[in-house]
Amino acid sequence: MTLTGIEQARRDALRSRQRFERTLAAVQSRLHPGNLAEEAWDGVKDKGADLADGALQAVKKRPAAVSLALGAFALFLARAPLQRAVSRLISPGDDDAGIDSGGTELTEKDAVEGVS
16 A cells, blocks of 8 residues: 555545544434423424314314214213212212211111111
């Protein structure tokens, strides 16, 4: 190998090293936790916007079906309070069951034995 060939190889090696260092710096910057979190958050926001848009289109396309589904879901969530309300309507005299005339709560044993 000649002297100019060796110099050319050194210049090529130096350029390759500089290119590698720039690439490494770029990768380290992208892998920084703050940048990763920001990219993840941006992805979540974009996906959320897409889901919201899809939901809006579904509501516009079938408002009755969506209303029915939401009403059923609301009834499902409110099943315990609705059950209590219906029970009170059917048997209104049992509101104070488990309380004796003195205002103290009866124990289970007292209620079974009929003690007041």
